[in-house]
Amino acid sequence: MTGAEVLAIKMGKNDSGATTIKGYLIALLDTLWEKEEGFSGKRPFGNSGWSHDLYKPLIVAGAVAGKLDSDGYIEEVDAPAANKLIFDAIASL
DSSP: OOHHHHHTOBOOSOTTOOSBHHHHHHHHHHHHHHHGGGOOSSOTTSSSOTHHHHHHHHHHTTSSOEEEOTTSOEEEEOHHHHHHHHHHHHHHO
16 A cells, blocks of 8 residues: 555544544644644643554555454554554655
8 A cells, every 4th residue: 555545544533633644644743833842742632542543544444454343442453564554654745
């Protein structure tokens, strides 16, 4: 999957309000720029575990191996593969 394809993956409800992975990454960068030294790498949008906001749509799209539980939360994810796709997507911006 190319970086551009990853950026186009649709996202479900998330704390950034973004509808795609591209929108999420842009919101993350906007928040970093706005908050400067007050930026929270642990809780950029108010909640921790924000990387799972990106992992879930990658699993749903079949881009990485993973499993969701009956409530839609991540039970398993190939985090190294997911991180590589996210880094490739960032590089393609």
